[in-house]
Amino acid sequence: xxxxxxxxxxxxxxxxxxxxNCTYQTSGFYGLSWYQQHDGGAPTFLSYNALDGLEExxxxxxxxxxxxxxxxxxxxxxxxxxxxxxxxAVHSGGYQKVTFGTGTxxxxxx
Amino acid sequence: GAVVSQHPSWVICKSGTSxxxxxxxxxxQATTMFWYRQFPKQSLMLMxxxxxxxxxxxxxxxxxxxxxINHASLxxxxxxxxxxxxxxxxxxxxSASFQTGVTGELFxxxxxxxxxx
Numbered sequence: 001x002x003x004x005x006x007x008x009x010x011x012x013x014x015x016x017x018x019x020x021n022c023t024y025q026t027s028g029f030y031g032l033s034w035y036q037q038h039d040g041g042a043p044t045f046l047s048y049n050a051l052d053g054l055e056e057x058x059x060x061x062x063x064x065x066x067x068x069x070x071x072x073x074x075x076x077x078x079x080x081x082x083x084x085x086x087x088x089a090v091h092s093g094g095y096q097k098v099t100f101g102t103g104t105x106x107x108x109x110x
Numbered sequence: 111g112a113v114v115s116q117h118p119s120w121v122i123c124k125s126g127t128s129x130x131x132x133x134x135x136x137x138x139q140a141t142t143m144f145w146y147r148q149f150p151k152q153s154l155m156l157m158x159x160x161x162x163x164x165x166x167x168x169x170x171x172x173x174x175x176x177x178x179i180n181h182a183s184l185x186x187x188x189x190x191x192x193x194x195x196x197x198x199x200x201x202x203x204x205s206a207s208f209q210t211g212v213t214g215e216l217f218x219x220x221x222x223x224x225x226x227x
Contacts, residue, residue: 001170033214042203042221043154048214087153091214096207097167098144098216100154 002026002090004101011107012078020073020104022088030091032064032071033098038084046073046086075106083108112138114206116219123194124227131189131222133204139184140206144216145177148201160187194226 004024012018022032031050035043047055049064049071061074075082088101113136123129133143142161146154158166158179166179176198178190191198203221 031214033216042218043205043216044218045215050214096142097156097159098205099156100146103153105151 002092002099004088004090004099006086006088006101006104008102009105009107011109014078014080014108014110016078017074017076018078018106020075020086020088020106022071022073022101024069024071024088024090024101026069026090026092026099028092029066030096032062033089033091034060034062034073035087035089035100036084037087037103043087078108080108080110082106112206112208112217114140114204114217114219116204116222118222119220120223120225122225122227125195126193128190128192129194129224131191131202131204131224133187133189133206133219135185135206135208135217138206138208140187140208140217141184142207143181143187144205144207145179145187145189146203146205148203148221150201154203157189191224194224196226199224199226 006022033048034046037043047062054063059076064071085103085105087103089098115134117132145157148154157172158168160166160179160181162181162184181187205216205218
């Protein structure tokens, strides 16, 4: 089966940088993605890493190390609207099913 | 962009009845759809993987006879919660795969909040 671990909560100041880590265990690994979810809403796709290294998309960057089964999401220039839950998700198996991590609730404070 | 529509958004039903939730990809053909369940302040738990024209693949611990999934076409998958009970009350959300192997992106429906009285 799959298991993914993330910190449960993170608090950061507006304008700062925050890193959310994700460690995973899975077989048939294809890639790691990140999603944002506001309370009551559907998850929104942020990024995807299939290869080792850093992917940058605006204020968000995501990193993957396949050998370490580890990845992180980096959020820069934090804004109040970034307060949400963030999930890492592994893509694995023949149909590339997507299994979500435990989630990290980010609170951005003034 | 790819749009997935899920219906109904909210449903309240009596214990023992069945509820059907529809998930449609509006502007693309989704060979694979995923059904998730989410309890308050928890993660999305994958229930099953649905492939058009074949039986759904259920995750360990998910009752096949209770959560019936049908993927009759490339644009429609349905989840039926049979003989619903209060413990089935949850947020059910579908997602569709379109070039996900390349982009990594899943397209999610709006979710359906089920309350069983």
